[in-house]
Amino acid sequence: MDDDGIETDAWAADQGPGAGAPIPASAAWREGDHPGRRQFFALGDLPLEADPSGSLPGATLAYETWGELNAAKDNAVYIAHALTGDSHVFGPSEPGHHTGGWWNAMVGPGRPIDPSRHFIVSANVIGGCQGSTGPASAHPEDGRPWGGRFPYVTMRDMARAEIALTDYLDIPRWRLMTGPSMGGMRTLEWAAMEPDRVGAIAPVGSTGATTADQIAWSTSQIAAIKADPKFRGGDYYDAADGDGPHTGIGIARMIAHTTYRSAGELNSRFDRNYQGESDPLGKGGLFAVQSYLEHHARKLARRFDANTYVRLAQAIQSHDVGRGRGGVETALARYTNPALVIAIDSDRLYPMQNSQRLDAALSGSNGIKVVHSPVGHDGFLVEAAQMIAFMDEFERSL
Known part of the structure; x- marks a missing residue:
């Protein structure tokens, strides 16, 4: 699997509908497309942290729900998605x-x-590409996609949009908020912004503040997209299939996916094996690990949007729950309800010390639960049995 939870078996070849067709310029959901299970909430003009004098006009959140809100309104669970996930939990x-x-x-x-x-409940974030207002959405002034004009958004902007959705759904307090990776970041923002409206939190493989190392990894991913000539400064939505920035987003995905897996897992899984019979030593073939990464590159390009990748990667860079609040520890001290902090012991993207800091800062935490896995960051998806055991025990204790 990868960080959005999509199965990656039989990785050596593209799969699924349209796999052999040219890659679209963008796989963003657009108005007029089949809505699927999505519902839509028009939240209006959303103030933006980075531009206090402006706002994102006419913003909409796409969200999905399962189950029913009970009479006491105390059984609601919010699930926040990771970087390339969406509301389809x-x-x-x-x-x-x-x-x-x-x-x-x-x-x-x-x-x-x-x-x-x-x-x-789960919503596609502001800036996303699966129904919520993002770069592929129509600009209210001219009806053309926002494209490169789409503003910089932060984790706090995303959380404020989710708070508005919570009000709209008439949910006074979440029983539980949880999410992996970027989803864990928004869960922590909620704990700092609205501590009385969250009964319990469970950030998974996440951090209270993005580190310089993590910013460095995402910077190279953003640069790869922007360097693609077919990115066109973010205005590529009218391009024909095969003429979009799929090379740039593919390279970004290859860089990211390397951080989602551990060195040990890649070495043991692929070693120096060739893909097929072709010799990669100057004869045009590929090492097996190269073929694996190229598969993930093509796969993401077929279901995501390059502008969205840039804006969400920048939002992750913005993440610091302690910014303007006296630091991570002071910000999280406001939240005193139960917390389940889950870490993956081989995670090199959000390593153990990130979770240890959260555990120390959250007074309601009763110690880190560690997923033991050779896989790395993706262990929170691959090691389903361990994750289910941790979450089931915690949820039933609430």
């Missing part, structure tokens, strides 16, 4: 949704987050 691949639910292992009948017991 649970369910099959179907019209309107490129892939199946990215957290089917955690959500569903008999799972820790069960629609028979919980009212489950």
Whole structure:
């Protein structure tokens, strides 16, 4: 799997509908496309942290729900997605949704987050490309895609949009908020911004503040996209299939995917093996690991949007729950309710010390739960049995 929870078996060849066709300039959901399970909330003009004098006009959130809100309104669970995830947390691949639910292992009948017991909500973030207002959306002034004009957004902007959705759904308090990676960052923002409206949090493989090392990794990904001549400064939505910035977003994905897996896992899985019979030593062939990364590059280009990748990577760079709040520890001290901090022992993107800092700062945490995995950051998806055990125990204790 990768960081959005999409199965990656049989990686050596592109798969799925349209796999042999030219890669589209953008795989963003656009108005008029099949809505799938999406519902839409018009939240209006969204103030932006980086531009206090301006706002994102006419913003909309695409969201999905499962289960029913009970009479007491105390069974609501919010699930925040990772960088290239979206609102489709649970369910099959179907019209309107490129892939199946990215957290089917955690959500569903008999799972820790069960629609028979919980009212489950997940929204595509502001800046996203699967129904919420983002770079592929129509600009209110001219109807053309925002493209390169789309503003810089932060984790706090995204959390404020989610707070507005919570008000709209008439949910006074979330029983649980959880999410992996970038989703964990928004969970922590909620804990600092609205501590009384969150009954419990469970950040997974995440951090309280993006480090210089993490910013460095994402900087190279952003640069790869912007360097693609077919990125066209972010204004490529009218380009024909095969003429979009799929090379740039593909390279970005290869860089990112390397951080999602551990060195040990890549070495043991691929070693120095060739892909097929072709010799890669100057004879045009590929090492197996090269073929694996190229597969992930093509796969993401077929279901995502380059501008969105840039804006969400920048939002991750902005993440510091302690910014303007006296530091991470002071900001999280406001939150005193239960917390489950989950780390992956081989994670080289958000390593153990990030979770240790969260555990120390959250008074409601009763110690880090560690997923033991050779895989790396993706261990939170690959090691489903461990994750289910941790989450089930925590959820039932609330």
